[in-house]
Amino acid sequence: MGAIKTIIVHEVKDVFCHPTPILMRCLTMPIYVVTLASIWNGLRSKAGLPITFPTLIYFVLTQTMLDSFVSRFSLSSLVINFEAALTRPIPWSIQSGAQAFARTSAQLFFMGILGQGVLALCGYTTENNFLILLRWFTVIPFIAFVDSLLTLIFTCIFLKIGKSDGLRFILSKSMLALGGGLYPLLQAGTWNQLLLQLPFADLIFQTAHFCLFGKPYGISLGIWIFRICSWSLVLILLSQIIFNSTRKNFLMGNGG
Amino acid sequence: MQKKIIIIKRWWIFISIALGRTLRADWSLLSNALMGLLTMTIVHGLQLSATWALLSQLSPESLFPYLGQQGALLVAWGFIGIAADGLRRLPLTIENGEFESCLGAPLPPLLLAALSASSVISFTDLLLGMILIILTAQLNINAALIALICIPMEFFVFTSLFILGGAASLRMRRGGAVGDFLVFTTLTLSSFPSVAGFQGKSRLLLFLSPALFTAYLPFQSLNAKVNLITPTIVILIATFVAILFMFFSIHIFSLALKKAEFSSLVRMRH
Incomplete structure (x- = not known):
């Protein structure tokens, strides 16, 4: 337990002590957010539909999640440490999972505050900004957990x-196009109905919707949590299968 | 005159040899190339289908201009990737010192750097772009012709942005980030249906950025409900401006190159 705690503390410290990659991303993220929000609002007002959805905050939340998912830094860190991690008396999936979980959580926490801060500085505030931030902090462990499982899977794929x-x-x-990263999946239609059944929408769109309104879209809170748990279970199984297969063929020290 | 013809002939031989060799080198890693081609097809397919779904619900009349504009954009982007992928990597090659090897040859260093790499994966962009233009032709043949005319203009604009990124890398540390930001902004504004969606003040973003050439003008010309001649003239004038922009960026790059300090020189001094 002590080792896991050390890993988590080290990863969190690393994110806060070296924020350059996150800050660099903050240069490009506003362009994405403003573009997508303007497109959605413009198209809706052209079609004569009311704009009641807080698109700017929605896209800040979705882009923050999309940016943190399976990050290159987490992946390369796990790949480099794979061999050393195998020699430790803790299962690889637990130590690496903890590492990825801590990094993503810290990143989501940091970017969440930064995003809301920038919106507040720009004068874009709603009456429940604080509530949105609180809900964001609540969902961070869930998103970070799913992300850590995905990172484990991708590490094994890379090593294999x-x-x-x-x-x-x-x-x-897929997360961007099918999960509601390009536009909120609110419009009625068979395409959106189909997208809402996919895991990408549960992770991106429903999470952002929950942060904004305190409930997921079109389903109850219980069903959404059940679905997230089910997808997590599938990912746990998949990560174990891929890890076992990778470990069988893995040559320590490149076989030398 | 004869001397000029010889120079052009030499350049042509050099370009064809460089292109053939770099493409063969990229193609030699067959599994990587095939994986890249498949990945890009899926990625483009995902984005286009999501945007198609959005536009067909909220603005069906914007569908065919968007298709044509995307077709022109993808073909132009694909051409850069196939013929001059070195331009896309220019800031990186400057920052890691690879660019220095281009300075010793009796050819323009920028041309050498541009031709030093090719990307087989860019064939996906080219192919998909052509498919989109053919689809546009099925809906409106005039629009497809305008999309074809837009390709050189978009090619010159993106080339200029990459060269400016290179110039920034020569003049300041991590200057490549400036170029990346310029290209990222232009590409984001161009690959989403921003012209169809932007209204009011947000339109300024289109007018004040290179997306004017890569998104606004192509979309509006494709959407023009007048004869073929007016939009063609507009695009040809814009292409001329894009060429001037490219010469301007080459000039800026040359000025930056004259004052640049390369790592070997810095190493020699210390």
Whole structure:
């Protein structure tokens, strides 16, 4: 337990002591957020539909999540430490999972505060900004847990086939395009109904909706939590299968 | 005159050899290339289908101009990747010192750097772009023709942005980030239906950025409900401006190159 605590503390410290990658991303994120929010609002007002949805905060939340999912830094850190981690008396999945979980949690915490702070500085405040931030802090452990499982899977894929960039790119684009990263999945229609059944929407769109309104969209809170737990269970099983397969073929010290 | 023809001939031979070799080198890692091609097809497919769903619900009339604009954008982006992928990596090659090897040859260093890499994966952009233009042609043949005319303009604008990024890398530490930011902004504004969606003040973002050439003008020309001649003239004038912009960025790059301090020189001094 002490070792896990040390890993978590080290990762959290690392995120706060070296914030350059996060701050660099904060340069490009506003462009994305403003573009997507303007497109959604503009198209809706052109179609004569009312704009009651807080798009700017919604896109800040979704982009923060999309930025933190399966980050390159977490992945490379786990890949580099894989061999050393195998020699320790704690299962690899627990120590690496804790490492990825701590890093993502810290990143989501940091970026969440930064995002809301920037919005407040720009004068974009709603009456429940504080509540949104509180709900954001509540969901961080859930998102970070799913992200840590995905990071474990991608680490094993990288160690097995020597590459995972392509698959990581597909995952991040799927989250963006199918999970509600491009637009809120509010509009009625068969396409959106289909997207709402996918895990990407549960992770991105429903999480952002929960932060904004205190409840997921179209389903009850219990069902949403059940679905997140089910997806997590699937990912746990998948990560164990891929890890066992990777460990079987893994050569310590490149086989030398 | 004859001397100039010889120089152009040499350049042409050099360009064709460089292109062939770099493409063969990239293609030699077959599994990587195939994986990249598959990845890019899925990624583009995902984004286009999501945007298609959004536009078909909220603004169906913007669908075909958006398709044509995306087609032109992808083809231009694909051309840069295939013929001059070195430009996309220019800030990186300057920062890690690889660019110095381009200074010793009797050819323009920028041309050498641009031709030093090719990306097989960019064939996906090219192919998908052509498919989108063909789809546009099925809906409106005039719009497809305008999309084809837009390709050189977008090519020159993106090339200029990469060169400016390189110039920034020569003049300041981590200057590549400036270029990356410029390209990122232009690409974000161009790859989403921003012209269809932006209204009021947000339109200023389109006018004040290079997205004017890569998103606004192509979209509006494709959407123009007048004859073919007016939008064609507008795009041709814009292409001329884009070429001037490219020469301007080359000039800036040359000025930055004259004053640049390379790592070997810095190493020699210390």
